[in-house]
Amino acid sequence: MTLAKLAMVGPRKALNQAAGASMLLKKGHTASSGLEEATLRNVEACRDISTITRTSMGPNGMNKLVVNHLGKIIVTSDCATIVKELEIEHPAARMLQLAAESQDFECGDGTNLVVSFAGELLAQTENLFRMGLHPSDVVSGFSKAGDKLLNEFLPPLAEIMQPVSSGRDKDEIIRATKPVLAAKHLGSENILAPLVAEACLGTMSSTGKASFSVESVRVAKILGGDVTQSHVVHxxxxxxxxxxxxxxxxxxxxxxxxxxxxxxxxxxxxxxxxxxxxxxxxxxxxxxxxxxxxxxxxxxxxxxxxxxxxxxxxxxxxxxxxxxxxxxxxxxxxxxxxxxxxxxxxxxxxxxxxxxxxxxxxxxxxxxxxxxxxxxxxxxxDGSKTSKLSTIVLRASTSSVLADLERAIDDGVHAAKTACKDGRFVPGAGATEMALSLKVKAFADTCPGLDQYAIRAFGKALEVVPRTLSENAGLDQGSVIAALGAAHASGKASAGVDIDDMGVDGASGVSSQTSVLDLYSTKASALKLAIDASLTVLRVDQIIMSKQAGGA
CATH class of the missing domain: 3.50.7.10 (GroEL)
Structure with a gap:
């Protein structure tokens, strides 16, 4: 029997040629395409997830109370934990969730920066699309701005602050971990930072370059008492x-x-x-x-x-x-x-x-x-010589506080490990993002064509960090951004948001020399992941979802 005859064997199924793409897939699938149905909906989903996590950024960030599918109550301001427990289904928002989880696995800190900056980048594209820019023009401009930021603008900022020299000094590790702990649990950083430093130093190798495994620092949670009663066991x-x-x-x-x-x-x-x-x-x-x-x-x-x-x-x-x-x-x-x-x-x-x-x-x-x-x-x-494991005995009044402190300590241990690998710092409290914003906007003025609009929007998106920090601290964001931009324009590259100093008129909230430090590796990784995630979302022009398996 010939192939032509074989093809005609069996019952014939009438296919509706006018149905278009829906004819190709099984019944129950969904498909959306184009700027309105796919791209803008993806942007809206990512903007919504970043709006949820943005209020948890910084020392004054608010906690989220999440009840997962098992009925477990989680109270935390850790972005990676929030987006993981939300069980996000939208495929575009899932990309931001995966980026935050990657940042949490690699560096421990900076997860909120990934989601907030990526969400703000995508929110800026709505105006660009209304202006008539094509998504490919936006992707091209964001790619140019991202390469310029990571390769030329960010590295010089790491020369402002004194780096970690050896990684074996307790004061240096405390300096690296205290901002991370303060961002997760404000008020306990002065107690937890020395504990984290002592635990990390106890498991650090005595020869060669300073290094240790994050698995070597464990936490034993004991309910009752106060966080001041916590201690380290080598x-x-x-x-x-x-x-x-x-x-x-x-x-x-x-x-x-x-x-x-x-x-x-x-x-x-x-x-x-x-x-x-x-x-x-x-x-x-x-x-x-x-x-x-x-x-x-x-x-x-x-x-x-x-x-x-x-x-x-x-x-x-x-x-x-x-x-x-x-x-x-x-x-x-x-x-x-x-x-x-x-x-x-x-x-x-x-x-x-x-x-x-x-x-x-x-x-x-x-x-x-x-x-x-x-x-x-x-x-x-003698923990520094004989112990390969350190345990932080953690005390707190409730189980939710214990779990939140454990997450903060985990981020602090990751920060200490990152400081051992690359001890460079950049100014924190929104100073780095404001400095980069001005440089990216200046770079946009030198670019011809349609890319300059996307690059300028990229620079404006960087302002989300100082704006969010000022909002969460109860400051006037307009006055803070204006004062901070003026300080950086006058050459003060380490000027940042000061949540404690309200200024003479109660509306300044800007410190000309911030004492908050961020690790260069953590900042670079967070910005890179946010840029990559947003570009991936913008390159999607069609969403095709098959019918889910299972019953009703």
């Missing part, structure tokens, strides 16, 4: 007490079992026939003897602390007590791995005496009560 903190009556050991060898400390079950089912009471006694004695041999072998190897990843039987606990050892049960395999990192132990899958290479060491293991809750502390006496 080691591991388990949020549960010991299983044994002994509660402390010094200079202890530690063995970690990923399995439970109990009699192992047989692989095959069997039946034991007991004829009298002596058979029952002998059966129990043999099981006890075997368990005692195992625990005695562990004790003879010099181990003082046993950690189990599973259940600990009463028989095993009895012999552990007899031989004067401590026992801790850790249910989470992630916590077990962190304990192995802190002590240098190897998690064993067999129950028996460990070799010297498999044992870990801890200078001081003890149980104590914090906030009415027993915890077990594995502390090293």
């Amino acid at each position: 080691g591991f903190v388990a949020l549960r007490g010991l299983e044994t009556t002994l509660s402390a050991a010094k200079d202890a060898k530690v063995v970690v079992f990923s399995c439970g400390m109990e009699a192992s079950a047989t692989e095959a089912k069997g039946t034991v026939l007991m004829k009298n009471a002596d058979d029952l006694k002998n059966y129990n004695k043999s099981e006890e003897k075997k368990m005692e041999e195992i625990i005695k072998g562990i004790a003879d190897s010099g181990v003082k602390v046993c950690v189990s990843g599973g259940t600990v039987s009463e028989m095993a606990l009895h012999f552990i007590e007899r031989y004067g050892m401590l026992c801790l049960k850790v249910g989470s395999k992630w916590e077990l791995r962190r304990l192995c990192v802190a002590t240098g132990a190897t998690a064993l899958v067999r129950l028996g005496a460990p070799t010297p290479d498999e044992m870990g060491h801890c200078d001081h293991v003890h149980q104590k009560e914090v906030g009415g809750r027993p915890i077990t502390v594995f502390a090293q006496s």
Whole structure:
């Protein structure tokens, strides 16, 4: 049979040739195209999501109360957490969400700048489209302005402030992390910044360039008390007490079992026939003897602390007590791995005496009560040399405040890591954005053609940061932007918004020499991600969505 005949086999389906693109796709799809239906709707969605997060920018940013699909209440001003918990469905707004998550993963800070600046860039395009500019003209102008900003205008601003020299000085790390912590939790930065610096320095390598892993700094949240009661432990903190009556050991060898400390079950089912009471006694004695041999072998190897990843039987606990050892049960395999990192132990899958290479060491293991809750502390006496893990024991009055402080500390640790890689700073408090805005506008005056309108709109979009900071602080944004622009035009490149100084007439709010610092790497990454996300949205001229799978 020829191909032509094969093609005619089977029932024919009448196709409506006049239906256009809807004929190509299954029933239930949606498609929108053109400037009005696709581009402007994408711009509107991105502008809406940036409007939600913009009021949370800066030290005076407001919190958002989000109730997720599981009913969990989240109170935070962290932009990455907000956009993640909102469960955004619009594909264009999802691009801003992904950009914010990338910024949070790489640098920890600057997520609100990504969403706010990208949203403002796209909001500026509405006037350009009404003027008659084509989206390709806008994309071309934004691309030119972005390249000029990142390659020529931004790097000179990093020479104004004194950079981090070595990355091993506590004061330098505090200087790098304090603005990040203040932006997330104003009022606690003077308490949290020294804790973050101490925890980072405790896990930093003693040789070579200063560096550490953000996974090496953990947070143990204990409800109750005040944030001033928080402290750093160079080691591991388990949020549960010991299983044994002994509660402390010094200079202890530690063995970690990923399995439970109990009699192992047989692989095959069997039946034991007991004829009298002596058979029952002998059966129990043999099981006890075997368990005692195992625990005695562990004790003879010099181990003082046993950690189990599973259940600990009463028989095993009895012999552990007899031989004067401590026992801790850790249910989470992630916590077990962190304990192995802190002590240098190897998690064993067999129950028996460990070799010297498999044992870990801890200078001081003890149980104590914090906030009415027993915890077990594995502390090293000299954290800068022997500990590979630091734990910040965090105290607060409510669980929502604890979670918000944990997010702030996570951003501060990322900032400290970024400062170790690239210790350059740029002026904060909107000073960098205002300086870049003036330079981009001046660059627009030198560009012929239609690109100059898009470049000038790009420069105006940069003013969103000082404008938002002044709005969130309750200042007159018009007066602040005018005074800030005049200060930068007169050569004061580090002039920024001062939320504390209201000025003589109560409307100035501008500091000629801002004390707020932003890391250069964080700022450059945030601006680049915002530009890339906005250009991606502008390059879309058609949205085609298939019918969702599943039932009603």
